[in-house]
Amino acid sequence: MIVKDKTFKKYISKEELEKKIKSLARLINSDYKDKKPLFIAILNGSFMFASDLLKEINIDCEISFVKVASYEDMESTGNVKQLIGLNENIFNKDVIIIEDIIDSGRTIAKILEEFRSLGASTVEVITLLQKPKSKNIDVKLKYVGFEIPEKFVVGYGLDYDGLGRNTKEIFQLKE
Ligand code: IMP
Ligand code: MG
Numbered sequence: 608m609i610v611k612d613k614t615f616k617k618y619i620s621k622e623e624l625e626k627k628i629k630s631l632a633r634l635i636n637s638d639y640k641d642k643k644p645l646f647i648a649i650l651n652g653s654f655m656f657a658s659d660l661l662k663e664i665n666i667d668c669e670i671s672f673v674k675v676a677s678y679e680d681m682e683s684t685g686n687v688k689q690l691i692g693l694n695e696n697i698f699n700k701d702v703i704i705i706e707d708i709i710d711s712g713r714t715i716a717k718i719l720e721e722f723r724s725l726g727a728s729t730v731e732v733i734t735l736l737q738k739p740k741s742k743n744i745d746v747k748l749k750y751v752g753f754e755i756p757e758k759f760v761v762g763y764g765l766d767y768d769g770l771g772r773n774t775k776e777i778f779q780l781k782e
Contacts, residue, residue, distance in 0.1 A: 608778050610761055610771035615778035618760060619753060624735075624777070627752045628656070631733060632663030634750060635703070639666055645700045646670040647693075649718065651772070652707035655764040656735045660705065671695050675714055688717045698726040706734040707764050709748065712741030719746065736760065736777075 608615045635644070643666070648657035650672050661670055673692045702722055709715050715732060722730045733750035738757055741748075759780040761771035771778070 608762075608771075608774070610767045610778075613759075613767060614781045615761055615771070616781045617776055618755075618779035619763075619777040621775040624763060624775075625659070627735075628659050629663055631750050631752060632660055635664060635733070636666055639668075639701065639703075642701045643667045643669070644703050645695060645697060646703050646705055647695075647697075647722075648672050648705040649707070649714075650674045650692075652764050652766065653705045653735070655772075656707055657705045660733070669695075675718065688714055690718060690721050693725075697722065699728045702727045702730045704730065704732045706732060708736040708738065708760070709734045709741045709746075710738045712744040712746045715741075715748075716744060716746050735763075736765075 646657065646661065646668060648654065648670065651674070657670065657672075661668075671694070673690050676689050676691050704715070704718060704722070706715060715734075719730055719732070731749040732747070734748055735752040737748060737751045737754050739754070740757065759767070760777050761767045762774035762776055762778045764772050765777065766772045
């Protein structure tokens with residue numbers, strides 16, 4: 608598959624994704640059977656994963672969506688991330704954050720910090736994909752679909768420069 612100027616090869620099939628998502632949902636259905644979790648999906652990348660995951664959740668739950676806006680800080684040179692679109696009261700809620708991929712782990716660390724400061728009762732993370740870099744930083748990922756190598760992937764919600772999200776499989780950059 609060609610996305611923009613790069614070639615990608617098939618990496619995780621539709622069947623593998625379905626199987627993994629079912630097994631992750633089974634864990635959540637059992638871990639949260641006496642709770643009523645609030646899922647928060649991080650847009651845009653997690654929209655397909657969130658949709659397929661929630662179809663397999665059979666306990667009472669809510670779902671909402673937020674975006675992470677990045678902007679350059681004037682004072683520091685760092686990239687500042689800010690959550691936008693959080694209208695829910697998350698005080699005392701059991702929050703499960705849905706991510707597509709964790710790379711360095713910096714985005715999720717920032718999101719976790721924000722949710723904890725808003726008084727959620729518990730905050731856990733489910734990510735479809737995890738890259739190795741994030742293993743060095745101190746973020747607890749409760750549910751991980753696939754641990755993948757340090758190579759760029761697209762499809763099933765994940766993009767390359769805004770393109771390539773609209774596939775049923777995940778593709779990996781061919782070199
Ligand atoms: P982190 O802060 O480095 O963990 O950044 C994670 C974010 O980077 C994800 O939410 C994606 O938007 C993006 N990202 C990281 N690796 C990939 C990839 O292989 N394909 C597409 N997006 C990626
Ligand atoms: Mg993302």
